[in-house]
Amino acid sequence: MNRATESYDLPLHSHDFIELTFVAEGKGFHYIDQQVEQTGKGRLYFIPVGVSHVFRPSSPGSLREPLVVYNCLFPPELLDSLAAVIPDPPIAAYLEQIRTDQLPAFSVTDLNGSVESLFLSLHREYHLPQTGSGSYLLALFIQLLVSIYRLRHDEVQFPLNKQTQFLQILHYVNREYAQEITLSHLSRSFDWSERHLQRLFKAHTGQTFHHYLQNIRIQKSCQLLVQQQQTPVQLIAEQTGYRDLKTFNLVFKRIIGSTPGSYRQAHCRKQPDVQA
Template identity: 25%
Template sequence: MIEFKYMCKSTGAQNFLFHSHDAYEIYYFHSGVCTYLISDRVYRLAPGDLIIMHGMTLHRANPDPAVEYCRSLIHFDPRFVRRFFNPPDMVDLLLPFHRLKNYRFRLGGKSRQQEVEWLLADMSRYYTVQQPLAKQRFLLLFLQLLIEIYEEYQMTDHAAESPTEKELIVQRVISYIEKHYAEEISLERIADELFLSKYYLSHTFKDVTGVTIMSYVMNRRINQAKICFLIDPDLSVTEAGYRVGFKHLSHFSRVFKEKVGMTPEQYRKWVRCRAGIDMPL
């Protein structure tokens, strides 16, 4: 129900893929130099930044490989939170996720950062330990973290900071892809639509995101196929591939397995089992 990774560190060239999941996510940036992409938003991170994500939105970290990159991650099922932490007479602690969807908080002041970092450190102590009350202590600390996020949501001016010229170009590219990913799409077509040279467009996109434009298109199509299966587990693999822009089933199956780690049919069966559709009697 809650997956927690504390102070994950990496250096050197890493292949951080665009990905999505139906779990909600809390991401805390400890140190490094990193650009973070969520859908068409580009965030230049600073230590102490905390990101919340609503689920099933493509996102990717693009850290500088020359600097150690350190972050903490929490994935959780919102149904679990509602079950334990949201009685009728209490504040809805998931409201920031519902209202803001995907958002970066810049924690104000060292004391605010320290409070969150102390909570994460304490959570790490109880996450894997096998002793009485460890799980309860972990859940209480997680509840306190959600309260901190809710309070930050109440205090924060939610106006977005001004993006750089390159980030604006990336946002325009992703917005265009969002409207046309199910159609025949090419670098030439995007460049013509945005009145930019192919070289400048592809170089700028790769510089900001760490991936090529056509790689992003494939990730977006596969992400939408996953959403199609989640919405309609009875949807055929052929129809799902066609809806998201693939003209050939073999190509769709190959790219899907490459990105997701299983074939479309295996993913469809997994969704059906999770929903109880194919559970044995």
């Protein structure tokens, strides 16, 4: 796993491994065999073994207009070990096509941000390994392969069904939780009645929309309280969609069982003093 800023220096090249590349920032061009296409943020590429390709920014001044990508590189043999843990026949058949070099190069668009989130997690886990990182990376890798399959077969080739539409609403809420999201806003944006949306939230999440949003926000705030130990609680509240600190504290205590300050104190390890 790596994150790279593309330049004009790298020539057309091929690999003896499979490459999954996700465009994280900017725009530019992807040259593959004798073809070239424009590319930009949110585009994912599958590059089989032996296929010549290269990414280049839209202009030679890559520092001014960078094209930044994540690369996930793996040998086809890695897929052999997944056969025993993939119970779904369509996914198993799809991975077998990849393993045996039956799939040509292709690209898809990350419609809901799920692919980008997986690349971020893969990169972080790969470069900051912890206990069980091998298992965790493999689990993320399987999620990535399944997400790519869904993008190619469910959301790209066929019209969106009602279930997929509601999944997009959930992805939207998970991504934009810090904004002023209301049921009325979702109703206008996705063209469903507020009453119907409320029924869907209750049926598919077991919560009302309001409680679902609160839980997402508080979950994110827990992460920030630990990751940004020097950031005041007031700013953490604002970063997760709460403009009123009193409301944030009340909701946080109801869901977590403690105040934000107590949670931070319990979950943040004190740095040992450095001896001279």
